[in-house]
Amino acid sequence: MKKKISKNPTRLIYHNPVSLITSNHNGTKNVFTVSWLCSVSNNPSMAMISVDKKRRSFPLIEQSGKYVINIPNIKMLKDVIYCGNVSAKEKDKFKERDLKFSVSENNGIILDDAIAYVECEVVNKCDIGDHVLFIGKIIDAYADEEVYSDGKWNLSNSNAKTLSFLGENGRYITIDELQ
């Protein structure tokens, strides 16, 4: 059961979890994997993603001015790999991976199997070369109660295992231990 996170929603992405970014522009929706994302301001709450200009998702985010950071756990690893290696220019990833979703009141695509999500409205962007940084104001955030509550990740719950990418093809680690 997902619960709204009104206080410090940036904490959901403090550890920069590999995420599935969804976009939706005039009925065209897409999903792709990012590892270059982070929280960048607490007041107002802001997040940032870095998107290659060649991605099919790029014009969808640019034109709609919105994106959703869907946070998967390790159970979605195959979806993460697929959505990070196949472009919507070739395939309908929702169909191919049977990704179930709902549409939020902000028109965001929310993946049912993600353990948390952060909806962002683009307020600024920065062209830094082959990638553009989309800085988004967080307009809504939800998390499964069992994995995140009272402003903390519950790392003893096996569903809380989010992913980090080591940059080499196919090498991921999970974050599941408190030091």
Ligand SMILES: Cc1cc2nc3c(=O)[nH]c(=O)nc-3n(C[C@H](O)[C@H](O)[C@H](O)COP(=O)(O)O)c2cc1C
């Ligand atoms: C683990 C992982 C992390 C990735 N991180 C990013 C990223 O931060 N930014 C980006 O533009 N592409 C990133 N990619 C590549 C895109 O996900 C990939 O090119 C995808 O097929 C683009 O889909 P689209 O063309 O349908 O938008 C990543 C891929 C993987 C596997």
